[in-house]
Amino acid sequence: MSKPSFLLHVCCGPCSIAIFEELSQNFSVTAHFYNPNIHPAEEYAKRKNEVLRICQDLNIPVVEEEYNTKHWFEKIVGLEDEPEGGTRCVECFKMRLEQAAKYARDNGFEYFGTSLTSGRNKRAEIINPLGIQAGEKYGVKFFEEDWKKGGRQEMARQLIKQKNIYTQDYCGCVYSRLKKYPE
Numbered sequence: 001m002s003k004p005s006f007l008l009h010v011c012c013g014p015c016s017i018a019i020f021e022e023l024s025q026n027f028s029v030t031a032h033f034y035n036p037n038i039h040p041a042e043e044y045a046k047r048k049n050e051v052l053r054i055c056q057d058l059n060i061p062v063v064e065e066e067y068n069t070k071h072w073f074e075k076i077v078g079l080e081d082e083p084e085g086g087t088r089c090v091e092c093f094k095m096r097l098e099q100a101a102k103y104a105r106d107n108g109f110e111y112f113g114t115s116l117t118s119g120r121n122k123r124a125e126i127i128n129p130l131g132i133q134a135g136e137k138y139g140v141k142f143f144e145e146d147w148k149k150g151g152r153q154e155m156a157r158q159l160i161k162q163k164n165i166y167t168q169d170y171c172g173c174v175y176s177r178l179k180k181y182p183e
């Protein structure tokens, strides 16, 4: 019997490596790379290329959607000074989850989900309800999970080391970068 199809929105390699391994046991997984929040373009390319390398290794197809940074900046107007974890992040999650849900609906996927909840500072209680809402909007089932739990962080650490995966030191947008590297 064929496995159900699953579109996994992935934010980066380190957050998704252990999820790919786990989900592939029960689903036919496709990676969905839609992250117009990432700044600058060189960093975007680095994270994307790492996802492509991992997926090639695991034989997982990858969909890359447009790197439409203008659209991202429009979504977060007025929220530039919000702290990490605040309302700017909610808009940022929502934008990416909605695009994943739309792609999943348009391309006949049975489930969609996201690697976002595996991030150390990413709260599943904020992200999962946004995924459910996006799923309801587009009529696709959202796979609710907190990927930090159940020993997965340790598993991810081992795989990152084993496969020598590039790991960034800031969340992604220009504001999170400025926090790490003030000019």
Ligand code: SF4
Residues within 6 Å of the ligand: 037, 038, 084, 085, 088, 089, 090, 092, 093, 171, 172, 173, 174, 175, 176
């Ligand atoms: S800190 Fe991260 S989640 Fe928040 S807006 Fe920036 S890129 Fe998005």
